Amino acid sequence: MIKGYWIPILHSHLPFVKHPRHEDFLEERWLFEAITECYIPLLQRLKKLEDENIEFALTVSVTPPLAEMLDDEHLMQKYGNYLQNLIELGKKELTRTKNSDSYNVAKFYLDFFTRTKEFFEGFLDKKILNGYRYFYDKNVLEIITCGATHGFLPLLSVNEQAVRAQIEVAVESHKKHFNKAPKGIWLPECAYYESLDAILKSCGIEFFILDAHGLLYATPAPKNGVFAPIITPNKVAVFARDNESSKQVWSSKDGYPGDFCYRDFYRDIGYDLDFEYIKDYINPDGIRIFTGFKYYKITGNSDYKEIYDPSVALQKTIEHAQNFHFNREIEINQVGSTMDRLPAIVSPYDAELFGHWWFEGPEFLYNIFKEIDKHKVIKSITPLQYLNIYPQNQEAVPHPSSWGDKGYFDVWLNNSNDWIYRHLHEMADTMCDYADRYFNANEHQTKVLNQMARELLLAQSSDWAFLMSTQTATEYSTARTKEHIYNFFKLADMLENNYFDEEFFAAIAKKNSIFDFLDFRVYSNH
C-alpha cells in the first residue's frame, strides 16, 4: 500500500558558453563534462528503467541556456570531437596501464566512453535534447523551466520588466525545445521575493520549488511543513526541499558520495601523468585539467589512495539506494500519521552532482527507482501529479529566500560582485526605454535591438556573480559580464548614432547566439 510520495527534482543548468573562434575553449568543457558524466548517464538509466518496465517519475529542470547549448550545432560538433578524443585517450591508456593494477579501470573507461558515444549517436541521434523529449512525451519525466539565463530575480526586480522578460523568454525557449509550455519552474538559485508569484502566474507557471526555509517560514506557517505544497496568493503552488533526504545524499560529513568505495574526484591523469604524455588531452595552453580518467577510489581521509573498483562501487549504490528507501519509509511513517493526506518528500538536487562529483550518482538514482518499484510503499511522482491528487492546498505567502549559503542573497551580492548591479539595472532600464521608443523598428534596427536583449539576458546570468563570489573562474566570469555590458552599450550607440559596425555585430551575433526567436519587445510596456 502506498504510504507517501517521493518527488525527486534535478536542476540541470550551465551558463551559456560558446566560443566559435576557438577550437578548444576551457570553459566549454563544463558542458562537455556534464553531458558525458551527468546528462547521458541519466538518460541511459531512464532508458534502462523503461526497458525493464520499472515505474518511475522524475522532474528535471533543463534551463534555457542549457537547452540552447544542447541544441547548438557548433557546440554539439565540438562535443563529438571531445568524445572522440576521450576514446583515443582511452585506447592509449590501455597500452600504458597494461600489466598494472590500473588496467581494469582503463578498460572500464574505454568501455564507458565508447558506450556514451554509441548512445549519443544512436538513441539520441547526436541531439541530447532528443532524450529529454522522449521521456517528457511519455509523461515519466516532467521538464520544468528556469529563468531565461538563470538571472537572480530578487536582485533584478528593481526593474519588474527585467524579471518578466526572464520568465517570458524562458517559457518561449521551453516551447521551442520541448514543443509545449512549461508547467513548473526552478527559480534561479531557488531565489524568491515577495510578489514574484504574480509574474509566474501570468506566464502560465503552476508550481515552483524553494529551499525548506522558504516554505517553513511562510505566512501563515504551513500546517504540513515541507511535506505538502502551499498555494501562493496568486495561486501558484510551492514545493520545498526536505532537509532529511537532502542531507543523506549530500551532507559533506556523512552523505553517500563520501563512501570510501566511490571514485575519487580529484585524482585525475590530467594532473598526475607526465606532461609530454598527456599534453594533447589537456588545455592547448598547457593548463592541466581534469580529463575524466580517474583511477582511484576515495579510500579514506588521507592522501593515500587505492585503485578504484567500479563493480564494488556499483554494488555500493544498491546498498545506498536501499538505505535511502528505508529511511524515506521511516520518515513517511512518522510525518504521515499527523497529516490529512499522504506526505510528499521533495528532494531537489543539482543534476550535475550526479555523475560529475558523485560519479556513481546516476546508478544510485536508477537503484532508488528500482527499490521504490519493488516495495510499492512509496511512489515517485512529479509535483504536478501530486497537485492532481491534492488540488486543495493551504494558502500562504512564501518566505523570501534562496538556496545559497546562509539562505538569502549573500552569495550573489557581496564585495566580490556588487559592482555588476549598477550596470545590470542601467541596461534593463535602457532596454525597456528602447523597446518602447523603437517599438516599430525597421528590420535592421530590430536585429540590433534583439542582440541588445541577448546581451542583457546573458549579463544577468547568476553564474557570473556566483563564480566571482566563490573565486572560481573569476577572471572568466568578470570578463563575460564586462563583455556583455560593453556589447550592449555599443549596440545602443550604433542605434542612437545611426551607424553599423558590421564586423563587430557579426562576431557577437555568432558567439552570443542564444534565443534565435527573441523579440526585444518583450521589454516593452506597450
Place this chain on the structure above:
Amino acid sequence: MNFTDKLIAQRYNQDRLILLPINPNSSFAYWEITDKTLEKFGIDPKNVQLSFKLFDAANHEIVEFSSSFATGDYYINHESDHKSLYVKLFLNLGGELECILCSNIIAALQSTPKSIRDDLIYTSALLGEK
C-alpha cells in the same frame, strides 16, 4: 578586440539611488549623482558631502551614513524587525539637509533560525561549490 579588454562605463550620468536586500541584517545601496545635479545646487562636484538615511515602512529613521563620493555604494547593517526599507539621499546645503533622491522600497528579509541551514553541499564542482 581582446576578450578581457572590454572597457565599460564607470558612470551613466543619471541620478540614481538603489537599495538591494542581502539578508535580514544587511542591505546594499548604490548611487550616482550627476555633476549637473550637484551644480544645480551650487555644489562643486569635486567636493561632495552626501548624507544618507535608512527608513522603515513607518518612516522611522533607522540608521544614517555619509559619503564624499558622487558615485558610490555602501553596505548597511540594520536590525531585522522591519517590514520594508528605503533610503533617502541628502545634500548638505549650508548646514541644512536637502533630500534630493529617494530609493526604491524593498521588502525587508525576515530572520529564520540558523539551525534551519546545515552543512549541505549543493552544487557540482563544475562551477565551484555554493
